[in-house]
Amino acid sequence: MTDRTVTVAEAGESAVLDVLSGEPADVGDDPVGNGDDAAVLGPAAATVVTTDMLVEGTHFRLDVTNWSDLGRRAVAQNVSDVLAMGADCTRILVALAVPGHTTMADIADLSEGIHGEAARSGALVVGGDLTRADVVVVGITAIGTLPYGHAPVRLDGARPGDRIGLTGLPGCSAAGLALLLDGRGDGPLQQAHRVPTTPIGSGAAARRAGATSLTDVSDGLLRDLAALARASGVAADLDGGALPVHPDLRQAAADLGATDIDARVLDWMLDGGEDHGLLGTFPPGVDVPPEFTIIGRVRAGEPGLVTLDGVPRIPGGWDSARGAN
Incomplete structure (x- = not known):
């Protein structure tokens, strides 16, 4: 059980990544899930990939949002890009930069939001990265799939009369x-x-x-x-x-x-x-x-x-x- 009052700088990278990884999950058709050098994804008819960042002071303020909601929002806005291709989201990668004084309680709340929103979307968190920065930055990569024989719905297909x-x-x-x-x-x-x-x-x-x-x-x-x-x-x-x-x-x-x-x-x-x-x-x-x-x-x-x-x-x-x- 991690001491939630400990800061990120005191706990170290491994402890932070353990919290962000969440509970072990069934990786389904993926040969390698979270915890190795990279995830190895299972076969798909077509893979949809998108990535986006939330930067403190530009996209959010911690005085008006909490860490759990920040995690949920970071996942949700990336999932929506996958949905916009006509696909379903299946996997999430997380890249996180935080100041050293960030507490493990903050990381736990962020992780709860990330995993909760991923689960709502039908996706698994399969890995990520951590570094130190002066402000909080949450980067999400969302991966989705399309069924065999189905093309993505693109931005450029609208026609007169639609x-x-x-x-x-x-x-x-x-x-x-x-x-x-x-x-x-x-x-x-x-x-x-x-x-x-x-x-x-x-x-x-x-x-x-x-x-x-x-x-x-x-x-x-x-x-x-x-x-x-x-x-x-x-x-x-x-x-x-x-x-x-x-x-x-x-x-x-x-x-x-x-x-x-x-x-x-x-x-x-x-x-x-x-x-x-x-x-x-x-x-x-x-x-x-x-x-x-x-x-x-x-x-x-x-x-x-x-x-x-x-x-x-x-x-x-x-x-x-x-x-x-």
């Missing part, structure tokens, strides 16, 4: 962050920012339904839709009345003193980002999976142009090099 579908409720993470920064620490919107709920199984469902393109909403609904449309060489029209609205968004805008509540809510929904729902396009005549809400149509036009109720709207959202705009 319907645009979205899972989840956009704007919750952005509103939750605004509430947290205002000192309002508890509530469903705040938790939506701390830990996005990825739509497990929805990517595969979209693929089976015949989706022509698919992406996850990480940088903002408008920005991600514009990227999808640009890659596909099409334009996109959103129906403002069809956008699904979380019932707490209006109250959040009022609590934060918005002078135009509807405009504030719409800004969160269109440009907020980090909700990690799935955004896909579906041809006419196919049965769209029920978890997708139809919010617009694809049409021929200037590649990447997005209109809201017929009016062009320039995306805001998150740019990884520039930050929010």
Whole structure:
């Protein structure tokens, strides 16, 4: 039993890695699981791989999120990228950098979040790396698989006439962050920012339904839709009345003193980002999976142009090099 008051510097690398590794797990078809120099993965029809980092001060603040939620969020946002290829996530790798004064209790809580979210996603944690740094950095590599004979659902396949579908409720993470920064620490919107709920199984469902393109909403609904449309060489029209609205968004805008509540809510929904729902396009005549809400149509036009109720709207959202705009 590790002393949770001991710091990472006092415990040493092996002890930290033992905590991050979690309980021994059935490695399934993998010849080598966690604990060796590298994991050896079993056969798959096609392998989907993505990686992403969370950097303290840029992507999260430990005064508004706890270590367990940080672990869950780091896994969830990578899993969503696997789902957006029409695949299922099967394995997780963790790269962690922490200051030496980080306690083993913090590491245990982080590990609990990582393994809990991996399990929710149907994935195993199969390895990782550890180093020391001035701030906390959590890097996740998520690996998924596609069935034999099935192609991934790419970003560039949308066609004129396709319907645009979205899972989840956009704007919750952005509103939750605004509430947290205002000192309002508890509530469903705040938790939506701390830990996005990825739509497990929805990517595969979209693929089976015949989706022509698919992406996850990480940088903002408008920005991600514009990227999808640009890659596909099409334009996109959103129906403002069809956008699904979380019932707490209006109250959040009022609590934060918005002078135009509807405009504030719409800004969160269109440009907020980090909700990690799935955004896909579906041809006419196919049965769209029920978890997708139809919010617009694809049409021929200037590649990447997005209109809201017929009016062009320039995306805001998150740019990884520039930050929010």
